[in-house]
Amino acid sequence: MEAVLFYLFGALLLGGAIAAMTSRSAVAAVVWLIFAFVNAAGIYALLAAPVLAILQILIYAGAIMVLFLFVVMMLQGPTLKSELKSIGDRKWWLPVGAVLVALLNWMHGVSLEGFTNDAPAGFGEIKGVAELLLNKYMITFEMISLVLLVAIIGAVALASNKKGMPW
Amino acid sequence: MLHEHYAVVLLFILFGIFFANLALGAAKIFRPRSNRVGDKGVSFECGELPVGSAWVRFNIRFYLIALFFIIFDVEVIFIYPWAAVFKSLYPALGSLMFIEMMVFIAILVLGLVYIWAKGDLDWVKTLSKRDGNKEVSGA
Amino acid sequence: MEIITKLLTETFGLQLDNTGQLVAGGLTMALIMALVMATCAIVWTWAERKVAGFIQSRYGPMRVGKYHGALQPVADMVKILGKEDIIPDDADKPLFVLAPIIIFIASLLPWAAVPFAPGFIASDMDLGLFYIFAVSSGAIVGILMAGWASNNKWALYGAARGAAQMVSYEIPLALATIPVVMRTGSLNMNDIVIGQQGGIFHWNAFHDPFLFVAFMIYFISSIAEVNRGPFDMPETESELVAGYHTEYTGMRFALFFLSEYANLFLVSCIATAVFLGGWNLPVGNAVVLPGLVFLAKAVLLVLIQIWIRWTLPRLRVDQLMHVCWKVLIPLSLLCLLGSGILLMVSGEIAA
Numbered sequence: 001m002e003a004v005l006f007y008l009f010g011a012l013l014l015g016g017a018i019a020a021m022t023s024r025s026a027v028a029a030v031v032w033l034i035f036a037f038v039n040a041a042g043i044y045a046l047l048a049a050p051v052l053a054i055l056q057i058l059i060y061a062g063a064i065m066v067l068f069l070f071v072v073m074m075l076q077g078p079t080l081k082s083e084l085k086s087i088g089d090r091k092w093w094l095p096v097g098a099v100l101v102a103l104l105n106w107m108h109g110v111s112l113e114g115f116t117n118d119a120p121a122g123f124g125e126i127k128g129v130a131e132l133l134l135n136k137y138m139i140t141f142e143m144i145s146l147v148l149l150v151a152i153i154g155a156v157a158l159a160s161n162k163k164g165m166p167w
Numbered sequence: 168m169l170h171e172h173y174a175v176v177l178l179f180i181l182f183g184i185f186f187a188n189l190a191l192g193a194a195k196i197f198r199p200r201s202n203r204v205g206d207k208g209v210s211f212e213c214g215e216l217p218v219g220s221a222w223v224r225f226n227i228r229f230y231l232i233a234l235f236f237i238i239f240d241v242e243v244i245f246i247y248p249w250a251a252v253f254k255s256l257y258p259a260l261g262s263l264m265f266i267e268m269m270v271f272i273a274i275l276v277l278g279l280v281y282i283w284a285k286g287d288l289d290w291v292k293t294l295s296k297r298d299g300n301k302e303v304s305g306a
Numbered sequence: 307m308e309i310i311t312k313l314l315t316e317t318f319g320l321q322l323d324n325t326g327q328l329v330a331g332g333l334t335m336a337l338i339m340a341l342v343m344a345t346c347a348i349v350w351t352w353a354e355r356k357v358a359g360f361i362q363s364r365y366g367p368m369r370v371g372k373y374h375g376a377l378q379p380v381a382d383m384v385k386i387l388g389k390e391d392i393i394p395d396d397a398d399k400p401l402f403v404l405a406p407i408i409i410f411i412a413s414l415l416p417w418a419a420v421p422f423a424p425g426f427i428a429s430d431m432d433l434g435l436f437y438i439f440a441v442s443s444g445a446i447v448g449i450l451m452a453g454w455a456s457n458n459k460w461a462l463y464g465a466a467r468g469a470a471q472m473v474s475y476e477i478p479l480a481l482a483t484i485p486v487v488m489r490t491g492s493l494n495m496n497d498i499v500i501g502q503q504g505g506i507f508h509w510n511a512f513h514d515p516f517l518f519v520a521f522m523i524y525f526i527s528s529i530a531e532v533n534r535g536p537f538d539m540p541e542t543e544s545e546l547v548a549g550y551h552t553e554y555t556g557m558r559f560a561l562f563f564l565s566e567y568a569n570l571f572l573v574s575c576i577a578t579a580v581f582l583g584g585w586n587l588p589v590g591n592a593v594v595l596p597g598l599v600f601l602a603k604a605v606l607l608v609l610i611q612i613w614i615r616w617t618l619p620r621l622r623v624d625q626l627m628h629v630c631w632k633v634l635i636p637l638s639l640l641c642l643l644g645s646g647i648l649l650m651v652s653g654e655i656a657a
Contacts, residue, residue: 170431171328172429172430172431172432173429173431174328174332175328175331175332175335175418175428175429176415176418176429176437176441178329178332178333178336179332179335179336179339179414179415179417179418179428179429180411180415182333182336182337182340182414183336183340183407183410183411183414183415184407184411186336186337186340186410186414187406187407187410187411187561188407190557190560190561191557191558191561193387193557194386194387194389194391194556194557194560195391197387197388198387198388198389198390198391198556198557199388199390201390201391201392207392208392208393208394208395208396209394209395209396210394210395210396210397210456210457210458210459210553211394211458211460211547211552211553212458212459212460213547217458217459228470229466229469229470232470232473232474232627233469233470233473235631236473236474236476236477239477239635240476240477240480243477243480243481243484244436246481246484246642247436247480247484247487247493250484250485250487250488251487251491251492251493252491253487253488253491253646253649254488254489254490254491254649255491257650262650265646265647265650268646269643269646272639272642272643276636276639279631279635279636283631283632288627288628288631288632289624289627289628
C-alpha cells in the first residue's frame with residue numbers, strides 16, 4: 001500500500017514537473033508546479049514528516065506560488081502565448097538530465113552515515129522539530145530572522161522609485 | 168508510513184474531486200445545450216464589446232504585498248512550533264526560550280518598521296517629495 | 307471518525323479490516339462534510355437575505371415555501387441547475403474549468419480537522435490548526451486562476467485584489483491563534499477544545515485580556531479572509547460587477563458560491579473551537595449534547611458576521627491594507643508578547 005502510494009505520488013510529481021517545464025503558457029506552468037509541490041507534500045507525509053508536508057503546502061504551494069502567479073499575470077495576458085521556445089524544443093537539457101540521473105544513482109549506492117538509521121521517535125512531528133530548532137540550532141534559528149530581514153530590505157529595494165516610475 | 172490522519176486528508180481530496188465533478192455532471196443533464204449564437208462567447212464588459220485586452224499592467228504594490236506575505240508567513244511558521252512546545256519545554260529552558268523568540272520577532276519587527284517608514288505599506292503612496300502632492304493610486 | 311467507524315461496523319455490521327475501516331470512515335466523513343457545506347449554502351443564503359431584509363425594514367424572500375420563503379434556496383438551486391454553461395471564447399479553457407474545482411477542494415479540506423464533538427472529527431491530527439491554515443491557502447490560487455483564465459477585466463482586477471487581501475489577512479489570522487497554542491501547548495484541535503473545559507472564564511476568548519484581543523483580531527481577519535462585507539473588495543458589485551467569478555455561469559458559479567458560504571461557516575467553527583470553548587458549556591464541566599452546543603456557538607458567530615455585513619459600509623483598498631499591516635499585525639504581535647509574559651508570571655506553566 002505504502003509502496004503503491006509512493007510510486008503514485010512520485011509519478012505524479014515527475015509528471016507535474018515535466019509538464020511545468022514543457023508548458024508554453026507560463027500560468028499553466030505555475031499551476032503544474034503547484035501540482036508537483038502537492039505531490040511532494042504527499043511523499044513527505046509518507047515519510048512520517050507531517051510538519052514538512054504542511055510547510056510544503058503552506059510555503060511553496062500557498063505563498064511562493066501566489067507570488068509567481070502575480071508575476072506571471074503581470075507579464076502575460078491570457079490570449080498572449082509566450083514567444084519563448086518551450087524547453088521541449090531544446091536539446092541541451094538531455095545531457096544535463098542524464099548527468100543528474102547518474103549522480104542520483106551513484107548517491108543511491110553510497111551509504112551515508114546517519115541517513116540510513118531509523119529516525120528517532122517523534123522526529124518529524126512538531127515537538128521534535130521545535131526542540132531541535134530551539135536547542136541545538138538556536139543560532140541558526142536567529143539567523144533565519146536576519147535572512148528574512150535582508151529579504152524585506154531587498155523587496156523594498158526592488159520596488160524602489162529611483163527611475164521615476166509611477167508607483 | 169502514511170499516518171491514518173493524513174490518509175484521511177488524501178481521501179478528502181479524492182472525494183472533493185469526485186463531488187465537484189458529480190455536481191458539474193448533474194448540471195450537465197439538466198441544463199439546456201449551449202447554442203453559441205451571436206455574441207454569447209464575448210467577455211462581459213457591461214454590455215459593450217470589450218475594449219482592448221483584459222491584460223493590464225498591475226501595480227507593483229500587488230507584487231510587494233505578495234513578497235511581504237511570504238516573509239511574514241515564514242515568520243509565522245517558525246513561531247508555530249515554538250508556541251506548540253512553549254509549555255512543555257519551558258521548565259527545561261526557562262525564560263531563555265521566550266527571549267529567543269522575542270529576538271527572532273524583534274528582528275522581523277525591525278523589517279516591518281522599515282517598510283512602514285519607507286511608505287511601502289501605504290496603498291496610495293504620496294509622491295510628495297518628487298511631484299508635489301500628486302497621488303498615485305493602485306489598480 | 308471513531309463514531310462513524312463504530313456506526314459502520316457495529317450498527318450496519320460491515321466486516322472490515324483496518325484499511326477498509328479507514329477508507330470507509332474517511333469517505334463517509336468527507337461525504338458528511340460536503341453535505342455540511344451544501345447545507346451551509348442553503349441555510350446561509352436564506353438567513354442572509356432574511357437578516358438583510360429585517361435590517362433594511364423589509365421582509366426578504368416571502369413567496370417560495372410556506373414559511374417566510376423557506377424554500378427560496380431550493381428554488382435557486384433548481385434554477386442554477388438549468389442554467390446554460392458558457393465559457394467565453396477568449397478564456398483559457400483548462401484553467402477556467404479547473405478553478406472552481408480547486409476552490410471547492412480548498413474549502414472542503416479544512417473541515418477534516420474541525421472538532422464538532424468528542425470523537426466526531428475526521429482527522430484528529432497533531433498539527434490540526436497548522437493544517438487548516440495550510441490547506442485553506444489553496445483558495446488564493448484558485449481565485450487567481452479563475453480571474454486570469456476568464457480573460458475579463460473585472461475578473462482579473464477582482465482576483466488580484468482578492469489575492470492581495472487574502473494573503474495579507476492570513477498573517478494576523480495565524481498570529482492571533484498563537485497565544486492559544488501557547489496556552490494549550492498543542493496544535494491538535496481536540497486538545498485545544500479540551501483545554502478550555504470548566505466554564506466561560508476558561509474559554510480562550512475570556513481567559514485574559516490578551517486572548518480577548520486575539521479573538522477580536524481573529525474575528526476581524528476571518529471576515530476579510532472570506533471576502534465578506536465590509537471587506538468585500540474582490541467582488542464589489544458597484545465597481546467590479548462580481549469580481550473573479552464574473553464570467554462563470556450555472557454549476558461552476560454555484561461551486562464558487564457554495565465554497566464562499568461554506569467558508570463563512572468554517573471560520574466561525576474554527577473560532578468556536580479555538581476561542582469559544584468548542585462543545586463546552588458556559589458553566590460546569592459536564593459535556594451535554596456537544597454537537598449542538600458547538601453548532602449553536604458557530605451559528606451565533608455567523609449571524610454576527612451577517613449583521614456586520616449589512617450594517618457597515620465597504621472599506622477602501624488603502625484602508626483595508628492599513629488595517630491589516632499597521633493595526634492588526636502589530637497588535638497581534640503585542641498579544642503574543644503579553645500572553646507569553648502572562649503565562650510565565652501567572653505560574654500557569656511551572657518554571
